[in-house]
Amino acid sequence: MGFGAHSRIHTxxxxxxxxxxxxxxxxxxxxxxxxxxxxxLERMVQRGL
Structure with missing residues (x-):
């Protein structure tokens, strides 16, 4: 499990x-x-940690 860019839990x-x-x-x-x-990599990743 983890948190996404919008603080939603992903599982x-x-x-x-x-x-x-x-x-x-x-x-x-x-x-x-x-x-x-x-x-x-920074150009590819639009949101996340």
Missing amino acids: AKILQLCEDLPICIEIVDTEEKIRAFLPT
Whole structure:
């Protein structure tokens, strides 16, 4: 479970499935490459943490 950008609880429980499920993205690379990618990521993510 988790909170979205509008403080709504999102869950992956089977009885409460929805299209707005929480996701977690993990990136493993060098610090230099991650820092270079951050501006692109910020343009892609419209809301969230």
